[in-house]
Amino acid sequence: MKVDKKRLAIIIIISILFVASLIFLLVGIGVNLFKDAPNLLIFFILLTSGFAALLALSIFKSANDSSSLKMLEVENEYNFGVKNSFNNLFLFKKRAERKQRIYGKRNKNQHMMAFTFSNMSISKNINRNKEIFLLNDHIASFLHSLPSKINSSNRYFVFGFSRGVFLIYAYNQTDQTMQEICEIITREIYQCSEVNCPHTWVQPFFGIATVKDEYVTNQIENALLARDFSERNFETVTYYQDSFRKVVSASDIEELTEALERKEFVVYYQPKYNLSTKKFVSAEALIRWESDKYGLLAPRLFLNKAESAGLIHDIDIYVLRQVCEDLNDTIRRGRRVLPVSVNFSMYEFFSPNFLDVVMNILEEFNIPTNLIQIEITEATSQANQFLSISIIKKLKEKGIRVLMDDFGIGFSNVGNLKKIPFDAVKIDKSFIDDIVASTKAREIVRFLIGLCKVNDMEVIAEGVDSKEQVEILKKIKCDTIQGFFYSKAIPRKDFDRFLIDNPFEKKEVKST
CATH class of the missing domain: 3.30.70.270 (Reverse transcriptase/Diguanylate cyclase domain)
Known part of the structure; x- marks a missing residue:
């Protein structure tokens, strides 16, 4: 244990002053030095008493600090594995x-x-x-x-x-x-x-x-x-x-927890149309809350609360399980099956057992890995590139495709495309909105598409709402379209019917 040299020096100095004052007082009394000077005697008595009290206080404080230091060292041995006097x-x-x-x-x-x-x-x-x-x-x-x-x-x-x-x-x-x-x-x-x-x-x-x-x-x-x-x-x-x-209220947490237990959250599906094959080739799973109290709620109205309440893990896993259950039922009934992409929060994607959880659910419902795709945002992929790359490689080794969502906003860095091995990139709707009216916006999207092609990644345009947008994206070599032009996100039963009978694939069949 370290000795506080400064405190030790103070104790020594006070001790010397106390001893010197005491000796002077005793000698003075012995030789009648204070016989004619009673005030001087009182002064030295008070001075000696003061030094004595100060010395006692210093020794007590030093002993108390030594005891505290010993306790601190024991605490730090638990925290650090070694004894030290680092502040608790x-x-x-x-x-x-x-x-x-x-x-x-x-x-x-x-x-x-x-x-x-x-x-x-x-x-x-x-x-x-x-x-x-x-x-x-x-x-x-x-x-x-x-x-x-x-x-x-x-x-x-x-x-x-x-x-x-x-x-x-x-x-x-x-x-x-x-x-x-x-x-x-x-x-x-x-x-x-x-x-x-x-x-x-x-x-x-x-x-x-x-x-x-x-x-x-x-x-x-x-x-x-x-x-x-x-x-x-x-x-x-x-x-x-x-x-x-600003925390989520107890009532909010209770409502969300009960909604999970009662399975009020439902999965809607939005199809993605490939411009080359002229077929719907996959879909994205999007959560909704069918609340008895509030009606049908979009994700933006409850996901932030769920994250603050610590329920985002439960919702991520809930969606994946529901998608796998729907896929299993579709396969069992012999209906047309498309791969489905599932969004995962940053919290879930970087959790230590993420891959094991995904694989266990797929095995539970007997779903081939090529029917599940993982979507993460560009912000998630950039939070820790080293770990992102490691997780994505392991997913791809299992046969699961990984998509970058919302490319072009927030953390955008074109160099990221070369570093992180995504299978597909989804260009954010904010870029698509202006491609009809703005030459600049059109050229930016053309550049992004070219960049993805160089890196052997599929390009998916999000939020495509009009035929004019589709025609432009086709000219600048976009691969796949997702948006209201083809279909909004719809419930599972409507989605199954849509795949059987829709105007886009039927039109293409008739024209061949």
Whole structure:
């Protein structure tokens, strides 16, 4: 256990002053030094008593701190696997409060940061706890050198660790510097994990809250909420917003849970038409809520609530199971069967057992893998490219096609098409809307189609509503069309009838 040299020096100095004062007092009384100076005697009695009280207080505080330090080392041995004096939550709050009392009136930036990393074993029969202990301990040691890496001072920072989360209070640092701190820590985590955690995949997530006039406890909560938001959305860094505290009501959660239990959620199907074969070649499964209370609800009216309530996993799996049940019934009845694409949230796609869950459901309903396709958004694929590529490759090895949804918005990067092995790309409706009236929009879509073709990916245009749009897309070599021009999303029974008798395939048959 480390000895606090500063406190020890203070105790020694006070002890010397106390002994010197006591000796002077005793000698003075012995030689009648204070016979004619009673006030001086009173002064030295008070002075000696003061030194005695100060010495006793210092020794008591030192002993108390030593006891706290021993408890802290025991706690950190549990957290880090080794004994150290890194701040726990109690000491972190105490020291952050003291810093804020000192710096609070200087009108400088103050931030509270919380970060941790998700970890997932990539090898079987490996005790990853040992690897995580090593990584935690390394990062705790590394943080003490962090201020020097951004040309700052240790006195402007407080570091802590609680329940798997690292905490940082930072004074007089800009938002840009806080971003730089996140990047430095991320690099260190990756470098350390490569050496010490070869069997564990780790991904850091940061939450940052700007300090305002509020208790330190609230500041920490804000940073933790931002960190949780980062992990849910697979974003590396998130700044706290007041909207993060807007939670779903208990009644909303109860309604959604009961809707799942009563199977009020239904799957609608929207067909996709291939311009070369002039046939419907697949469909997309789209969820609706047939509520007794609210009527038929579109996804935008309840999916955000479901995600906030922690029910998005249940809904993702509910849709996949319903699609497989419908496919099984269609096959059993000898009806025409098309592959169906199912949308998955970021949360579900990156869950450790995603592939196993999908395969188990397909096996349960005896569905061939070529009849299920997985749709993820471009944002999901870019949240962690390394993991995205790994999951997509495993899905493709099983015979499941993977589609990129909403290409062209949000995280768009044409270089992503070369890196991530998608089978098909869906160009977002926002690009398709203007291709009739705008030459610029038409050329952008032509460019995107060409880019996908170079990478051997099928191109699907979403939100096609008119014959004029279809004709333009045909000229610029789009493969497949999805939109109201051919069909809106319809219930399963209507979808089965549509495949048997629709004007588009029938028209093409008559013309041959």
